Amino acid sequence: MRLFAGTPFDRPPVCERCGEREEVCVCPPLPPPPPVRVAPEKQTARLAVEKRKKGKVVTLVRGLSAADNDLPALLARLKNAVGAGGAVKEDSIEIQGAQLERVQAVLQEIGYRVR
Numbered sequence: 001m002r003l004f005a006g007t008p009f010d011r012p013p014v015c016e017r018c019g020e021r022e023e024v025c026v027c028p029p030l031p032p033p034p035p036v037r038v039a040p041e042k043q044t045a046r047l048a049v050e051k052r053k054k055g056k057v058v059t060l061v062r063g064l065s066a067a068d069n070d071l072p073a074l075l076a077r078l079k080n081a082v083g084a085g086g087a088v089k090e091d092s093i094e095i096q097g098a099q100l101e102r103v104q105a106v107l108q109e110i111g112y113r114v115r
């Protein structure tokens with residue numbers, strides 16, 4: 001009597017989708033799961049107005065990570081609402097000009113907590 005008869009160790013691992021053994025399986029890799037997004041209500045945006053070189057002023061939105069938020073979409077919404085240019089910089093959004101109140105209003109409208 002074989003020790004592992006009838007246990008999973010007895011059989012080579014097979015693909016869950018095609019049932020072939022893993023070494024002959026030709027299934028394409030599964031697409032990555034969609035990113036887990038955190039509800040805006042559970043996130044706090046930190047706003048700041050900063051002076052840059054040559055007297056340029058920008059409004060910064062920090063605290064909203066690129067993993068939990070669609071920052072390009074948020075940037076587009078902010079630019080549209082404020083009527084100014086801007087850019088996504090890693091985990092922050094930069095809007096041109098001192099736009100604290102309008103940026104805050106847009107973020108709060110979406111549901112973010114703002115500080």
Ligand SMILES: [Zn+2]
Nearest residue numbers: 015018025027
């Ligand atoms: Zn397969």
